[in-house]
Amino acid sequence: MAPLLEVHELKKYFKTPYGLLHAVDGVSLTLEKGKTLGVVGESGCGKTTLGRVILHLLDSTGGRICFEGEDITTVSRAKLRALREKMQIIFQDPFSSLNPRQTISQTIGEPLIIKGGLSREQVSRRVGQLMETVGLAERLVNAYPHELDGGRRQRVGVARALALNPQFVVCDEPVSALDVSIQAQIINLMLDLQEQLGLSYIFITHDLSVVRFISHDILVMYLGMMIERAASKELFEYPLHPYTKALLAAVPEPDIHHQRQKLLLQGELSSPINPLPGCRFAPRCPHAKEICSQAQPEWKEVRPEHCVACHCVKEINGL
Amino acid sequence: MGNAHTLLAIKDLTIHYVTDDGSVHAVNHVSFALEKGKTLGLVGETGAGKTTIALGIIGLIPNPPGKIIGGAIELNGENLIGKRESVMRRIRGKKISMIFQDPMTALNPIDTVGEQIAEVLLLHEKVSQAEARIKAIEVLERVGISGERYDEYPHQFSGGMKQRVVIAIALACNPELLIADEPTTALDVTIQAQVLAMMNRLKHELNTSMIMITHDLGIVSEMCDQVAVIYAGEIVESGNLVHIFDETSHPYAKGLFNSLPSVAAAANRNRLVPIPGLMPDPTNLPAGCRFSPRCPLKEEHCERVAQDLVEISPGHMVRCWKWDRG
Numbered sequence: 338m339a340p341l342l343e344v345h346e347l348k349k350y351f352k353t354p355y356g357l358l359h360a361v362d363g364v365s366l367t368l369e370k371g372k373t374l375g376v377v378g379e380s381g382c383g384k385t386t387l388g389r390v391i392l393h394l395l396d397s398t399g400g401r402i403c404f405e406g407e408d409i410t411t412v413s414r415a416k417l418r419a420l421r422e423k424m425q426i427i428f429q430d431p432f433s434s435l436n437p438r439q440t441i442s443q444t445i446g447e448p449l450i451i452k453g454g455l456s457r458e459q460v461s462r463r464v465g466q467l468m469e470t471v472g473l474a475e476r477l478v479n480a481y482p483h484e485l486d487g488g489r490r491q492r493v494g495v496a497r498a499l500a501l502n503p504q505f506v507v508c509d510e511p512v513s514a515l516d517v518s519i520q521a522q523i524i525n526l527m528l529d530l531q532e533q534l535g536l537s538y539i540f541i542t543h544d545l546s547v548v549r550f551i552s553h554d555i556l557v558m559y560l561g562m563m564i565e566r567a568a569s570k571e572l573f574e575y576p577l578h579p580y581t582k583a584l585l586a587a588v589p590e591p592d593i594h595h596q597r598q599k600l601l602l603q604g605e606l607s608s609p610i611n612p613l614p615g616c617r618f619a620p621r622c623p624h625a626k627e628i629c630s631q632a633q634p635e636w637k638e639v640r641p642e643h644c645v646a647c648h649c650v651k652e653i654n655g656l
Numbered sequence: 657m658g659n660a661h662t663l664l665a666i667k668d669l670t671i672h673y674v675t676d677d678g679s680v681h682a683v684n685h686v687s688f689a690l691e692k693g694k695t696l697g698l699v700g701e702t703g704a705g706k707t708t709i710a711l712g713i714i715g716l717i718p719n720p721p722g723k724i725i726g727g728a729i730e731l732n733g734e735n736l737i738g739k740r741e742s743v744m745r746r747i748r749g750k751k752i753s754m755i756f757q758d759p760m761t762a763l764n765p766i767d768t769v770g771e772q773i774a775e776v777l778l779l780h781e782k783v784s785q786a787e788a789r790i791k792a793i794e795v796l797e798r799v800g801i802s803g804e805r806y807d808e809y810p811h812q813f814s815g816g817m818k819q820r821v822v823i824a825i826a827l828a829c830n831p832e833l834l835i836a837d838e839p840t841t842a843l844d845v846t847i848q849a850q851v852l853a854m855m856n857r858l859k860h861e862l863n864t865s866m867i868m869i870t871h872d873l874g875i876v877s878e879m880c881d882q883v884a885v886i887y888a889g890e891i892v893e894s895g896n897l898v899h900i901f902d903e904t905s906h907p908y909a910k911g912l913f914n915s916l917p918s919v920a921a922a923a924n925r926n927r928l929v930p931i932p933g934l935m936p937d938p939t940n941l942p943a944g945c946r947f948s949p950r951c952p953l954k955e956e957h958c959e960r961v962a963q964d965l966v967e968i969s970p971g972h973m974v975r976c977w978k979w980d981r982g
Contacts, residue, residue: 379844380815486934487702516701516871521915521930528927543844550917550928587849589874591916593901601853602846605814 339406341505341537342368342391347400349383349390356611360386362561363400365636370504371531373538375552375569377545377584381606383561384541388507391539392424393417404505422452425498429510431490435482441468441493442478448500467496471526488519495526499534509541524551545588549573557581560609560617563636567643577645577654580618616648624649663865664690664713664833669727671705671712674720678939682708684889685727690833690882695859695866697880699873699912703935705889706869710835713867714754715744731833750780753826757838759818763810769821770796770806776828792828799824800854816847823855830862837869852879873912877901885909888936888946891965895972905968905979908947945976953978 349361361383368374376384389395391402393412402410409420428434435444446464449455455463468475471492482490491511498506508527512520524547530536542548548555548569555572557565557580565578576582586600604621607613616622619629626649634646639656650656671683683705690696698706711717713729715736729736731751736744748754756762764772773792777783783791793803799820810818819839826834836855840848856879859866868879876883877897884894885906893899893906904910911931933950936942942949948958957977965973968980 379846488934517912517915518701518931519934521917521928524917525927525930545845546917583846587845589849589852589872589878591873591877591901591913593877593897599849599853601849605816605847 339403340367341370341405342366342539343401343403344391345401345403347387347390347402348398349386349395350398353610358610359561359612360609361390362612364556364558364561364563365400366556366563366566368505368537368539370537371535372553373531373540373551375548375555376539376541376558377543377548377555378558379543379584379606381560381609382558383609384558385509387558388426388509388539388541392426392507393420394426422501423503424505424507425501425503426507426509427491427494427498427511430514431487431494432482432514434494435490437482440479440481441473441485444482444493445496445500448497452501463500464496467500470499470530471496472522486519487515488522491515491523492526495523495530499530502534503536505537505539507539507541510543511540512547513542513544520547527551545585557584560606560612562617563646564618565643565645567640571640571643575640575643575654577639577643577650578618578647579622579624579649579653616646624653661691662689663692663732664867665728665730665733666709666713667728667730669709669712669729670725671708671717671722672725673722675939680721680938681941682722682889682938683712686886686889686891687727688882688884688891688894690865690867692832692865693859693863694881695868695879697876697883698867698869698886699871699876699883700886701871701935703938704886706886707837708889709886710754710837710867710869713833714748714752714835715739715741716748716754746780749776749826749831750829751831752833752835753829753831754835755819755822755826755837755839758842759815759822760842762822763818765810768807768809769801769813769824770808772821773825773828776825780829795824795828796821798827798858800850816843816851819843819851820854823851823858827858827862827864830864832865833867834859834864835867835869838871839868840875841870841872855879873901873916885912888941889938890946890975891973892947892975893973894965899969899972903969903972905972905974906947906976907951907953907978911950947976953981 344366347361347364351358351360364387366374376387378384390397401408442464445467446460449460449463473489473492512523515523540548540551552569555569556563559580565581576585583600583602602621607620615630615632616634619625628648634648636644636646638644639650667687669683669686673680673682686709698709700706712724717724724737770792773795774788777788777791793806797803801817801820840851843851870876882896883900884891887908893909904913914929915931917928931950936946944959944961945963948954963975963977965975968974
């Protein structure tokens with residue numbers, strides 16, 4: 338069976354007064370039905386742009402996107418509308434992604450009304466169902482977003498995304514704005530929905546403990562490029578790319594007995610505008626050699642189903 | 657409390673915000689002490705009152721609507737509550753400094769970063785303009801920024817670098833107490849690791865005491881000596897790292913740990929164990945134990961009788977009479 342989503346060498350460049358900004362540069366991925374792919378990276382690595390290009394919220398500069406075996410890289414407006422029923426997005430900030438002048442039922446029901454073909458009663462019945470699915474009390478049906486706390490607002494965002502029975506949802510940092518106890522509620526909800534409805538997620542986040550928990554596979558990005566991809570467990574046990582290693586080591590662990598060896602990265606992200614040739618991580622990499630700043634490292638499978646883009650991966654890991 | 661090494665002693669601090677909708681009981685009878693050179697972590701979720709405690713200590717509670725109802729804040733044995741504003745101005749930035757969460761808004765966009773550091777020095781120390789500049793360059797280099805960037809403006813710095821500048825301003829006069837309010841929440845993890853490592857180094861070099869406000873238990877385990885867990889304006893559990901991480905006793909503190917996506921939970925893709933319900937409305941706090949509406953161990957007694965902080969082992973305080981059960 339063909340995977341639900343296949344993305345090949347996807348590129349998105351933005352024109353800026355200073356040159357071309359390479360936001361997403363040659364990212365390939367596949368997502369199977371009912372699975373979650375975590376996309377991890379720091380601010381400015383292109384993870385949000387990647388999600389938006391896949392959903393056609395932004396046009397791609399190059400590459401190919403296939404959904405259910407069909408090439409959807411360029412589609413007509415009518416076709417796009419039909420596609421949007423199948424692909425949805427949950428945004429990061431539940432405080433700015435809801436219209437403050439719409440009630441909860443209006444917000445959740447809007448996609449149903451836009452799609453058309455349902456009577457008023459059918460819409461309100463479906464809204465009721467959706468609210469129940471995501472755990473919102475019926476009494477909130479006419480509440481406005483400002484009356485809700487962050488966790489409930491994010492539930493509204495989830496219900497809206499689910500209104501048209503999508504198969505695929507891009508979750509762009511859906512729990513980053515929430516407190517841990519509430520974050521756990523929303524993560525559980527998303528896992529339950531995946532099981533019940535067979536949803537596939539692309540889960541974009543900078544939070545490594547959340548991504549480890551929720552994802553089957555993980556893709557690590559740095560400055561628009563993919564640098565490592567593996568199954569979740571494999572990646573956390575055998576990180577191979579020096580950036581992935583540093584990223585994992587940088588997370589403070591809530592455990593006073595197992596403090597990991599800190600691997601402090603020097604410097605900061607370089608500019609994605611007119612990037613230099615070679616490995617984009619090279620300026621910060623403790624292992625960088627001459628070749629790293631000259632040629633782009635090849636994307637290769639180093640362990641089973643575990644791909645890395647690094648010139649020195651063999652030496653660093655003693656493979 | 658009150659021994660020779662105590663730098664800061666908070667006693668029974670109570671702070672309310674008086675609004676049209678009623679009185680918000682933001683901080684209720686909070687007491688703790690901080691020794692010289694040590695770091696205390698204040699942990700809790702949004703709205704727990706962590707930032708209000710910090711603003712109370714440094715004398716920046718917006719009034720109105722905020723009001724310190726009672727208690728004492730003793731720095732080196734001297735109560736800061738009720739001090740004149742002119743006195744507090746000499747203490748702020750000199751003896752107590754604060755780092756705010758968002759470095760993007762904590763700096764003045766139309767002054768160079770160097771001027772902003774020099775400003776503190778000119779205010780608090782007897783230095784000339786030229787001396788202030790030299791000293792400010794030293795301070796910049798101490799936080800890992802080249803002195804050549806003295807004349808640059810905040811917008812020319814990245815988020816991590818801006819937070820370093822904010823830390824440089826806070827540490828310019830070698831304060832005795834540094835209050836850091838979620839100092840790395842707005843930063844990426846690799847940058848967070850750099851900033852935390854730098855703060856740890858400077859704290860040891862300068863022997864500064866620190867109050868670290870955070871919601872991240874990972875940061876607490878790396879940075880703090882003592883911890884106080886705050887819920888609805890009260891300390892519900894406090895102690896050293898072993899008390900809080902290994903001998904967690906209050907149901908809320910346990911709930912916080914269980915909510916975290918741990919390695920073990922990830923291995924089995926188990927469901928997380930969230931704390932049910934929400935933080936109570938601070939204008940309408942529940943009678944009895946404030947955590948009781950969300951507590952798995954709740955009994956009728958909990959809903960009626962407010963709980964006291966009890967010392968369950970030396971230095972380990974818990975506000976729950978059922979701490980040894982469940």
